[in-house]
Amino acid sequence: MMRGDVAPFLPFADSPKFPTHKLLRSLQWTPRFSFDPEIESLEYEVARQLRFDHGFTDDDIDGMELFYRHRDEVWKDRPRFLRLRKENKSGLLWEHNQRDHSATWPRLKSGDEKHFPVSYLLVDNIPEQVNSLFSNVNRGSYQFCPNLNCLLHFCGVHIRESGLPPFDPIPPNQKSWLKNLNVTVEGRPECGPCCYRLVYDQDQWQENILPCNEEETALIEDLLKFEPNICPCDLAVICRISCKAVYHHCLRIFSLEPGFESMLMQIEPGEEVESAVIPKPRLYYNSNESSIHKWNIERQLCTCTDEETCERSPNCLCKHHGVFCERNCRCKRSCGLRFPGCECQDGCRSKGTCRCLGYSRECSPELCFKCNARGDENHREGKRIQCRNVRIMAGILPLLEIKRAQYGAGAFATEGIRQKQYIGEYVGELLPVNFEEFERKEAINDYRKLNYLFSLNSNNFVLDADCMGNETRCLNEDKEGANCEVFELFVNGEPRIGIRATKPIKSGEELYLHYGNQYWTGDDH
Numbered sequence: 001m002m003r004g005d006v007a008p009f010l011p012f013a014d015s016p017k018f019p020t021h022k023l024l025r026s027l028q029w030t031p032r033f034s035f036d037p038e039i040e041s042l043e044y045e046v047a048r049q050l051r052f053d054h055g056f057t058d059d060d061i062d063g064m065e066l067f068y069r070h071r072d073e074v075w076k077d078r079p080r081f082l083r084l085r086k087e088n089k090s091g092l093l094w095e096h097n098q099r100d101h102s103a104t105w106p107r108l109k110s111g112d113e114k115h116f117p118v119s120y121l122l123v124d125n126i127p128e129q130v131n132s133l134f135s136n137v138n139r140g141s142y143q144f145c146p147n148l149n150c151l152l153h154f155c156g157v158h159i160r161e162s163g164l165p166p167f168d169p170i171p172p173n174q175k176s177w178l179k180n181l182n183v184t185v186e187g188r189p190e191c192g193p194c195c196y197r198l199v200y201d202q203d204q205w206q207e208n209i210l211p212c213n214e215e216e217t218a219l220i221e222d223l224l225k226f227e228p229n230i231c232p233c234d235l236a237v238i239c240r241i242s243c244k245a246v247y248h249h250c251l252r253i254f255s256l257e258p259g260f261e262s263m264l265m266q267i268e269p270g271e272e273v274e275s276a277v278i279p280k281p282r283l284y285y286n287s288n289e290s291s292i293h294k295w296n297i298e299r300q301l302c303t304c305t306d307e308e309t310c311e312r313s314p315n316c317l318c319k320h321h322g323v324f325c326e327r328n329c330r331c332k333r334s335c336g337l338r339f340p341g342c343e344c345q346d347g348c349r350s351k352g353t354c355r356c357l358g359y360s361r362e363c364s365p366e367l368c369f370k371c372n373a374r375g376d377e378n379h380r381e382g383k384r385i386q387c388r389n390v391r392i393m394a395g396i397l398p399l400l401e402i403k404r405a406q407y408g409a410g411a412f413a414t415e416g417i418r419q420k421q422y423i424g425e426y427v428g429e430l431l432p433v434n435f436e437e438f439e440r441k442e443a444i445n446d447y448r449k450l451n452y453l454f455s456l457n458s459n460n461f462v463l464d465a466d467c468m469g470n471e472t473r474c475l476n477e478d479k480e481g482a483n484c485e486v487f488e489l490f491v492n493g494e495p496r497i498g499i500r501a502t503k504p505i506k507s508g509e510e511l512y513l514h515y516g517n518q519y520w521t522g523d524d525h
Contacts, residue, residue, distance in 0.1 A: 010023060012444075019447065037099055040092075040099070043096075061084055067092055133219060137226075147494060148492040170227070174254045177254050192243065195233060196243050220239055223238060235250075301329045303330045304331040309332070318337055325337040339359070339364075340367065341368040342355040342357075342370075344370060344387075346371075348389040357389055360490060361491075361493075362389055362492075365393075372387050391422040397425075398413065398417055398423060400423070401413075410474055410476050411471050411511045412511065413506070413510075416506060416507055419501055420501065423501060424499050425470075425472065425497065426463060426473070429467065430461050430462075441453070454497060483512055484502060
């Protein structure tokens with residue numbers, strides 16, 4: 001969890017021993033987050049008169065760049081000039097609408113004074129804004145976090161001012177769709193009594209099929225813009241429409257006539273088409289390069305197009321930072337910089353054989369199929385394979401008991417723990433590293449004689465388990481007798497801090513960790 005915007009306050013105000021002056025010095029950095037409301041009222045009046053009294057359009061007013069905003073270290077990513085409004089984001093009209101203004105401006109022209117109506121702020125009323133599934137997803141992508149560890153709006157960790165780049169519609173490809181249609185149904189049963197694969201007389205079926213209505217047609221076409229090669233069976237489930245009706249509409253979109261199955265014979269085996277099976281990209285980086293392990297929580301997703309691949313693009317952010325392209329990047333799924341996952345069939349037990357372990361990554365349920373990272377019950381004809389490299393993501397961790405120990409509270413094993421077995425993940429609030437924030441936090445920690453700050457392998461953030469943590473924060477320190485260690489790994493492309501056993505631990509035994517020499521010097525935490 002990322003610490004949000006909070007109002008700093010003075011804790012322990014009644015205690016004469018609390019270092020009040022040290023804490024107050026840390027508040028000097030606090031910037032002025034709000035804009036002068038009087039200037040904002042003046043800007044609104046200028047925009048109102050230009051729009052309604054002089055006939056200027058919204059684009060004309062935005063092009064004048066009238067409403068200047070200062071940019072400093074806090075607002076370095078904000079635009080220099082504020083627009084009237086932006087799609088699904090704030091603007092002058094939105095900010096003005098959040099205040100209670102008392103100023104009344106004299107009328108300069110006869111007649112009723114016109115104002116921007118409240119409905120003017122709604123997204124649906126933005127000119128040239130199409131209210132469709134595809135456009136709605138693009139508007140929502142600015143606030144929705146698609147990271148598999150979040151999958152929610154306004155997560156506070158990954159979403160920034162720039163938001164996620166919008167999707168570009170993928171044009172339909174006839175040969176690609178036909179190829180995928182043949183691949184995806186191979187060995188797959190019919191989806192139901194209305195499955196398109198149960199149609200044997202194409203001519204008679206096309207005459208009797210009920211066409212989709214206008215709303216259903218728009219839904220199918222919008223979904224095909226995201227994934228034009230989707231199987232009609234899957235598309236029918238998403239749209240809640242008959243599989244035969246979806247199939248009939250796809251034939252019209254791809255301009256196919258009855259008997260089109262013969263076109264499959266025209267596709268050469270070696271011909272390059274978009275396959276439903278995601279091709280395994282080649283590894284671009286060497287696993288020994290430390291740059292591949294850069295922990296940048298604020299990393300941006302690349303927006304490389306199909307014409308300009310990540311390997312050749314000079315503007316690819318992933319290539320520039322020396323990291324893999326992740327699932328949410330806008331590049332093709334066959335991109336050579338995307339991490340391909342592993343193909344282990346032994347449960348991912350060794351770094352020498354498991355590609356994911358070699359790169360300090362947990363197996364991905366979207367990439368690692370042979371090791372059964374998904375945890376499917378009927379994997380490989382009933383033979384159960386348990387991937388051992390998904391313990392953090394799946395929460396397959398031993399239960400710990402927190403009780404009084406020699407030094408305060410301690411964590412104790414409730415069962416036998418093997419050597420190298422994962423014990424847990426160190427979690428907490430994500431704090432940006434800066435002197436002022438740490439000065440305030442250290443003043444409180446010094447007074448309470450408690451410290452739960454944990455550094456990531458980065459110069460950007462630390463984890464603070466003080467107010468939001470789990471059992472792992474109760475592991476006491478023992479440099480000589482430590483039976484646990486910290487390790488770093490990526491879970492769904494995101495850096496995590498894990499804790500594992502360095503030796504066999506018996507049930508009822510306390511867990512110890514070496515905090516590191518810097519912890520006791522006070523230079524770093």
